[in-house]
Amino acid sequence: MPKKQLYPVNPDRTRPWNEFPELPIDRSLYRDVEIYEQLGKAKEALGLLAGRSVAIPNPGMLINSITLQEAKVSSAIENVFTTDDELYKAVSDAKNSDEAAAPAKEVLRYREALWQGYDYLTQNGTFGRDYFVQLYQTIQESGDGIRPPFARTFIRMGGTGTNAGKPAYTPPRGKGIVEQKLDNLIEFINNSESEPADPLLKMCIAHYQFEVIHPFRDGNGRVGRIMNIHLLTHNYILDLPILYLSRYILEHKEEYYETLAGVSQRADWKGWLLYMLKAVEWTSGLTLRKVNDIIQSKEEILNVIREQTDIRRPEELAEAIFTQPYTKVNHLTDMGIYAENTARNYLNELAGLQILEKREIRGRHYYINKELEQILSY
Numbered sequence: 001m002p003k004k005q006l007y008p009v010n011p012d013r014t015r016p017w018n019e020f021p022e023l024p025i026d027r028s029l030y031r032d033v034e035i036y037e038q039l040g041k042a043k044e045a046l047g048l049l050a051g052r053s054v055a056i057p058n059p060g061m062l063i064n065s066i067t068l069q070e071a072k073v074s075s076a077i078e079n080v081f082t083t084d085d086e087l088y089k090a091v092s093d094a095k096n097s098d099e100a101a102a103p104a105k106e107v108l109r110y111r112e113a114l115w116q117g118y119d120y121l122t123q124n125g126t127f128g129r130d131y132f133v134q135l136y137q138t139i140q141e142s143g144d145g146i147r148p149p150f151a152r153t154f155i156r157m158g159g160t161g162t163n164a165g166k167p168a169y170t171p172p173r174g175k176g177i178v179e180q181k182l183d184n185l186i187e188f189i190n191n192s193e194s195e196p197a198d199p200l201l202k203m204c205i206a207h208y209q210f211e212v213i214h215p216f217r218d219g220n221g222r223v224g225r226i227m228n229i230h231l232l233t234h235n236y237i238l239d240l241p242i243l244y245l246s247r248y249i250l251e252h253k254e255e256y257y258e259t260l261a262g263v264s265q266r267a268d269w270k271g272w273l274l275y276m277l278k279a280v281e282w283t284s285g286l287t288l289r290k291v292n293d294i295i296q297s298k299e300e301i302l303n304v305i306r307e308q309t310d311i312r313r314p315e316e317l318a319e320a321i322f323t324q325p326y327t328k329v330n331h332l333t334d335m336g337i338y339a340e341n342t343a344r345n346y347l348n349e350l351a352g353l354q355i356l357e358k359r360e361i362r363g364r365h366y367y368i369n370k371e372l373e374q375i376l377s378y
Contacts, residue, residue, distance in 0.1 A: 016173040030270075035201075035273050042278075046284045053240050068107075069376050074225050113222075127234075151217060245279060328365065
């Protein structure tokens with residue numbers, strides 16, 4: 001008698017895969033020594049990052065900087081590219097966001113969605129359909145929702161070879177099917193008794209399932225990556241959504257899509273889980289280094305301000321210029337730190353000490369924290 005297949009594969013990439021298994025998956029697909037060894041490394045790295053984030057005096061100082069980079073890189077995975085100058089200028093000119101370039105706007109919408117989902121879970125306590133729809137609508141700046149049964153959606157092969165443009169995978173389609181699959185995923189995420197019990201393994205499995213469901217016409221990759229971070233904060237693995245997870249995916253983009261396809265085409269859950277757990281380990285270490293460097297740089301600059309100037313409230317000024325790389329006079333006035341003339345004089349004084357670089361762009365003056373810019377760029 002033939003052995004029962006634990007995870008059926010996708011037989012036809014051109015036909016909607018309505019029969020893919022719902023969650024949870026069979027335990028034997030993740031109960032593996034190598035997987036658990038990598039899980040231990042990932043959890044240790046996350047623990048170090050979480051421990052350091054708790055000690056941050058002003059979390060907002062780091063959250064803005066790290067989440068902005070996560071937004072930029074996650075968008076780049078979907079071929080939405082913007083320069084640091086364009087992005088930081090758009091952040092600084094939030095009141096004039098209509099002037100920002102389209103790619104910068106998309107990145108800022110991603111960061112908005114990241115915080116929107118974080119607030120949703122804080123208020124509601126569990127994931128729901130509305131959580132996913134709101135993220136999608138914010139990222140895409142659209143009133144659209146879960147794709148209707150008639151929407152013909154394909155994941156196509158990239159590159160320039162003979163197979164370029166051909167379907168690599170066709171998501172499920174049909175009346176109520178996408179909603180049913182999404183509800184199953186939501187139940188799996190919310191149910192603390194569903195296996196695997198470890199929330200990090202559950203995150204890896206949930207991310208694959210969301211990408212296979214592909215519930216929206218576009219933006220699914222970005223919604224899925226935001227969900228990853230929220231699963232970590234929602235399960236108290238991280239207090240703040242500061243993990244820079246998209247960086248690893250961007251630098252190993254081909255492997256990301258290969259291991260995703262490996263599950264649907266070869267039932268290779270091990271390859272996918274190892275990839276995601278390595279991504280968590282690597283990006284936890286990278287984010288921790290950025291956090292430490294930002295804190296150290298801020299303290300060094302604060303010492304210079306104290307020793308070489310008579311600036312009032314130096315601690316608040318130092319934190320303000322480390323909230324984002326580009327600062328303007330109105331940032332300090334809006335925060336209630338200084339009056340306009342005082343803010344301008346102090347920023348000019350920091351520029352004279354080479355703490356900031358003063359730059360005029362289209363008639364507006366910006367004060368650029370080059371140290372923070374450099375830390376965020378590596």
